[in-house]
Amino acid sequence: METNRCSINITNQADYIDLLKLYNDIKVWDYLGGQRSSQQIEDRITEWINPQENCHYWTVKELGSGAFVGSILLTPHYDGEYTQISYMFLSSFWGNGFALEAVSQVLCHSFEDKAYKKILAEAQSANTSSCALLKKLGFYEVKRVTRFDAEQVIYSIDHPSHRVVVD
Numbered sequence: 001m002e003t004n005r006c007s008i009n010i011t012n013q014a015d016y017i018d019l020l021k022l023y024n025d026i027k028v029w030d031y032l033g034g035q036r037s038s039q040q041i042e043d044r045i046t047e048w049i050n051p052q053e054n055c056h057y058w059t060v061k062e063l064g065s066g067a068f069v070g071s072i073l074l075t076p077h078y079d080g081e082y083t084q085i086s087y088m089f090l091s092s093f094w095g096n097g098f099a100l101e102a103v104s105q106v107l108c109h110s111f112e113d114k115a116y117k118k119i120l121a122e123a124q125s126a127n128t129s130s131c132a133l134l135k136k137l138g139f140y141e142v143k144r145v146t147r148f149d150a151e152q153v154i155y156s157i158d159h160p161s162h163r164v165v166v167d
Contacts, residue, residue: 001109003101006069011048011057018059018068019045021059027091032124032148048073056110060102061091071110072106077120078147082156084120085110099133107137111159118158125151 001008011019022028023041036044048057048071056074061067070089073101075083085107089099110116123130131153139155146152 001105002063003105005063006098006102006105007061007063008058008072008102008105009061011059011071013049014051015059015068016045019048019071020072021068022088022090025091028088032088052121058106060098062098069098069102072103074106074110074119077122079120080120082120083116084122086121094129098135103133104137107157116159118156121157122147122152123155124148125153
């Protein structure tokens with residue numbers, strides 16, 4: 001997939017070093033439950049490169065330069081009922097619209113190619129930028145929970161054909 005500024009490809013072994021950069025970007029993990037151990041990082045990257053059937057992982061790179069920007073994930077949500085979209089972008093790319101552009105593209109692709117009626121997203125309430133991004137993408141707040149010792153906001157977006165229009 002491509003956007004105006006990004007290429008979005010299925011994560012593979014060639015992305016290993018870039019994924020290590022993401023896991024070593026301390027700012028990224030401030031809102032994701034904190035740093036991981038070396039073994040946790042290794043396990044997670046292996047999972048992204050060799051996903052289970054119901055998991056999808058994409059690597060986002062800047063068009064032109066080919067610079068690694070971040071990752072987008074589509075995985076089962078903690079509730080076990082719905083699918084969740086997650087995203088992690090290197091802090092050096094924050095505030096430049098890359099996440100909006102790439103996540104929007106993955107959502108469109110997912111609703112076109114998959115039978116999802118809705119997709120969830122979860123963000124720490126203290127991560128106001130991520131919460132604002134989700135609202136800009138059309139997500140609405142469903143509920144708040146405490147997870148990873150912090151308040152999380154669970155958002156939902158409905159498949160375009162399932163949206164209810166209120167006059």
